[in-house]
Amino acid sequence: MRVDVVHNVLKLNDALAGGIRARLRAAGVFCPNLISSPGSGKTTLLEQTLQHFAQEWRQAVVVGDLATSLDAERLAPFAQTVQINTDGGCHLDAAMVSNALEHFDLDEFDVLYIENVGNLVCPVGYDLGHDTKIGLLSVTEGEDKIVKYPRLWREADLVLLTKADLLPHVPFRLERFMDDLRQLNGTVEVIHVSSTSGEGLDAWFEWLRARRATQSATPAT
Amino acid sequence: MHEVSLAAALLPVVLEIAAEHGTRVAAITVQAGELAGVVPASLELAFRGLAVGTAAEDAALVIETVPVRARCRRCGLEFAVDDVVFLCPVCDVADCETVDGTELLLTRVELSDAG
Numbered sequence: 515m516r517v518d519v520v521h522n523v524l525k526l527n528d529a530l531a532g533g534i535r536a537r538l539r540a541a542g543v544f545c546p547n548l549i550s551s552p553g554s555g556k557t558t559l560l561e562q563t564l565q566h567f568a569q570e571w572r573q574a575v576v577v578g579d580l581a582t583s584l585d586a587e588r589l590a591p592f593a594q595t596v597q598i599n600t601d602g603g604c605h606l607d608a609a610m611v612s613n614a615l616e617h618f619d620l621d622e623f624d625v626l627y628i629e630n631v632g633n634l635v636c637p638v639g640y641d642l643g644h645d646t647k648i649g650l651l652s653v654t655e656g657e658d659k660i661v662k663y664p665r666l667w668r669e670a671d672l673v674l675l676t677k678a679d680l681l682p683h684v685p686f687r688l689e690r691f692m693d694d695l696r697q698l699n700g701t702v703e704v705i706h707v708s709s710t711s712g713e714g715l716d717a718w719f720e721w722l723r724a725r726r727a728t729q730s731a732t733p734a735t
Numbered sequence: 736m737h738e739v740s741l742a743a744a745l746l747p748v749v750l751e752i753a754a755e756h757g758t759r760v761a762a763i764t765v766q767a768g769e770l771a772g773v774v775p776a777s778l779e780l781a782f783r784g785l786a787v788g789t790a791a792e793d794a795a796l797v798i799e800t801v802p803v804r805a806r807c808r809r810c811g812l813e814f815a816v817d818d819v820v821f822l823c824p825v826c827d828v829a830d831c832e833t834v835d836g837t838e839l840l841l842t843r844v845e846l847s848d849a850g
Contacts, residue, residue: 515848517752521841523744523765604737635772636737639837664819665770668833697820700829 527640530608534615534643541620544726545628547642549666550650551659552632555676557585558709559650559718560627564592566719571624576614578606578631585629593627594618605636608643625726634663645729652677653684657691660698668698672705672721679708738774742781745841746791752844753790762795764843768836769803770819797843803836 522528538545548556557577564573573593577585578600586597596614598606611628618626628644630637638647649670651659654677660667667673673695681688695702705721707714745765753760767773775798786792803816807823808830814823816836821829 515756515758515846517756517844517846519748519752519841519844521748523741523748523839523841526744603740607740639737639772639839661819665772665837668770668819668821697822697829699821 524639524641527608530612531641531643534608534612535645537615537620538626538643538645541623542730543620543623543626544729545626545642545644546646546648546722546725547628547630547637547644548648548650549630549634549637549670550632550676551634551652551655554632554650554652554655555709556629556632556650557588559674559676559707560589560629561592562709562715563627563719563722564589566715567625567722568592572622574618574623574626575629576606576611576626577629578610580631594623600631604631604633605640606630606642607640611642634659634666638666638669646671646725648672648674650674650676651691653680653686656685657687657694660691660694664698667695667702670699670702671725672703674714674718675704675706677708677710678706678713679711681706737772738777739781739785741773741839742778742785745782746785746789748841749791749794749844750789753846756846758790758846758848760791760794760844761847762797762843762845763791763841764797764799766799766801766838766840766842768801768838770833770836771839773798773839775800799842801835801838804834805831806834807831 550556575589575593575595578598580600580602583597586595589595596617598610598614647670649666705714705717707718749763779796782796805816805821806813807826809826812825821831
């Protein structure tokens, strides 16, 4: 006997993500999901971002790694932080984030950053209830990562080209990077940033502030 | 490489359908979009491993790949996306929604006639 169905395998995840999104919206918490390879500079950028907005926003971080709480320890001086260890898992899913939210009283926060597990593939397919997906690529990784791992750049609202101070020293083809990116996502914004030189940080902070303002103006659905 | 967690999400749905009919599973069909990040052989291996000792232990796994399609936000044209180039053939701009190609769907369960 044949049973025809249409069942989304990620239905449970997506349902949980919808619940997270509703809770965050109800509490007025803006939630960016940061995705990149390991070592592209997510945590360093977050350290600077948390410091920059320290007087302006009440901030929290959920950070995912396979093991250790090193990142949470780095970020803890600046924000309430919960480390998720995936024990080998390659991405965060909505169930993990939902559990992590038990550690927060959402009404006491304005922004919740999710620092995903360093991986350009698996995190992209999982809705976590975030408001915006931000992809980071460091110039040392090479511009070919755009076409090799297309889905992240396709779905990102913003691409941060990190370690931009190293551009003169590495064979990163900027024109190729932009051409490939435009073929995937013609409307994505791109900001060059360097946590070392400070280049682009103001533009990044401004993007975040504007995006949050847009979000706040949108009624919860 | 998260096929194990995908297989772990898939198996209970299959087993529930089998249990409703009181039979074992002969075959299942899954549609995986080209951008879903699913390696068919890995999904099959993970499913096989998890299904041991269940009613789906002997099920054949058919994985159909779904090509990527997009719809232009500017002119509304729906077009096939080759080599992840999302440029609208008319507008020459990649300002489009992905219509197909990121899904992972269970579409069919074939149950053994003998219960």
